[in-house]
Amino acid sequence: MSDTLKSGLSPEKVLAEMKKNGVTHVVWLPDSETNWLYLLMKEDPSLTLVGVNREGLAFSAAAGIAAGGKRPLILIQNTGLMESGDSLRGWAIGLNVPVVLMVGYRGWTRHGVNTDTAAVYTERFLNAFGVNYYLVEGDADAQRISIAFEEATKTKRPVALLVADEYHGFN
Amino acid sequence: MMDTAEMLRIFNRHRGDAIVVPGRGGRHWVKISDRPNRDLPLGDPAMGGHASFAMGLALALPGQRIVLFDSDGDVQMGMGILATIAEQQPRNFYHFMLDNECYATTGGQPVPNAKTIAYDAVARACGYTRVHAIDNLETFAIQIEGILSAPGPVFTWLKVRPEVENQPIGARSKWRTRSQVQAIADLRKELGITER
Numbered sequence: 001m002s003d004t005l006k007s008g009l010s011p012e013k014v015l016a017e018m019k020k021n022g023v024t025h026v027v028w029l030p031d032s033e034t035n036w037l038y039l040l041m042k043e044d045p046s047l048t049l050v051g052v053n054r055e056g057l058a059f060s061a062a063a064g065i066a067a068g069g070k071r072p073l074i075l076i077q078n079t080g081l082m083e084s085g086d087s088l089r090g091w092a093i094g095l096n097v098p099v100v101l102m103v104g105y106r107g108w109t110r111h112g113v114n115t116d117t118a119a120v121y122t123e124r125f126l127n128a129f130g131v132n133y134y135l136v137e138g139d140a141d142a143q144r145i146s147i148a149f150e151e152a153t154k155t156k157r158p159v160a161l162l163v164a165d166e167y168h169g170f171n
Numbered sequence: 172m173m174d175t176a177e178m179l180r181i182f183n184r185h186r187g188d189a190i191v192v193p194g195r196g197g198r199h200w201v202k203i204s205d206r207p208n209r210d211l212p213l214g215d216p217a218m219g220g221h222a223s224f225a226m227g228l229a230l231a232l233p234g235q236r237i238v239l240f241d242s243d244g245d246v247q248m249g250m251g252i253l254a255t256i257a258e259q260q261p262r263n264f265y266h267f268m269l270d271n272e273c274y275a276t277t278g279g280q281p282v283p284n285a286k287t288i289a290y291d292a293v294a295r296a297c298g299y300t301r302v303h304a305i306d307n308l309e310t311f312a313i314q315i316e317g318i319l320s321a322p323g324p325v326f327t328w329l330k331v332r333p334e335v336e337n338q339p340i341g342a343r344s345k346w347r348t349r350s351q352v353q354a355i356a357d358l359r360k361e362l363g364i365t366e367r
Contacts, residue, residue, distance in 0.1 A: 025230065048230065050259060052223070053251035060220030061252075064227025067211070067355045069364035072227070090217030091224065096352050 008138050009165045011037040014102075015044065017145035018073060021100075025050055025065045027058040028075035031104050037075075055080030056087035062099045063091040077104040078122040078162075088129055088158065098152040100145075101131075105162040110137070126160055133160035172332045173308050175269060179203050179240075181312050185319055189236040190358065192225045195269055195276075196240040198346040208361040213351045215276075219248030222266060226252065229261035229323070232362070236263050236319070243270040244282050246290065256324050257298025264323040266299075271333035279335035294326035306330035 014037060018026070026041055027050045028034070041047050050065075052058050055076045062072035081088075081103050092099055107116025114120050126133050132151065134144040145161060152159040176199040183203050190209050193200035197212040204210050213224075225239035246253070246268055256264065272285035291304040301321055305311050305328070318327055336343060349357065359366075 025227075027227075050227075050230065050255065052255055054249070056217075057220065057223040057249055057252050057255070060217070060223040060249075061227040061255075063216075063220075064224040064229075065231045066227075067224075067358065068228045068231025069359065069362070070231040086217045087220055090215075091220050094216050094351065095213075095355060 021149040023073045024070040025072045031077040056084040059087035060091040074101045092158045096156040101160040105164040192239045194240040195242040223252045229264040238265045241268045253297035262322040290328040299326040301325040303327040
């Protein structure tokens, strides 16, 4: 096993990248893997957490936050991303919103074949919408978080980070 | 039921410096508003998202009053956002919902349970503490000042006459005078928000 896979992606690292890139609002719908990140975000006074109950609403909420001059981050799972196609199209891409989507890559595996259709269709979905994406497996990939923010700002488009590691507890 | 344009003319007298997201009332609002740089007539980027967009704007701009004219079809499509708005409690957010009981832009088909759904009860149950239901212009004219002077979030259910469109989309008159992106850029300039 490589060092990257051994170490995984620590929530502390994710939070540090968010703050480094000036995130003010996290629009999110939790999945079972994000609780530790939630606990960290909740304790951070510089972040406003905006919980939604349908992922499509995250894109329009983020568009409003960005229009008002603040920096949102969308934190959802790939299942919900695929449910959000029209909102991604109309609110994020259509309004030139430079937002980073941190997407839990449910079902993805580095080894063998993806059998979970959530994983099978994720990259095809992003390609269909022309949304660029980066794979983040562990802390060694954390620089890709900043790369995604820089690209979103430069292109005025959404950029996705596919988080292929379950967030876990404090390391 | 109210005439939407007449209702918006009355609202405009009380608008002050509020930022207005006119939603489905946009085609009338662009002819009524005298502060277009504080308007976001976005048309329909994607149905069901107007309330979440306006909520996001309110959260980002706590020093500005944000007024949204949502619709019954949009609210039914994104009803879950009412709970989020109630949780976030943006004190600067005024959520008006135009209820014409139908999908007017697709030919006037009824929205689900159009005649009996109680949107004021839905909003209250989701956690809005200030909720109004108005079905005539006289009452609207009397109440609008009070609605806008109370702290948000406020939900106001407005019964309006449907303005059904049956022409093919390509044959309809275009009412937007600016692109969506330009409207946002104009608002940001007005507010002195610099690009990141």
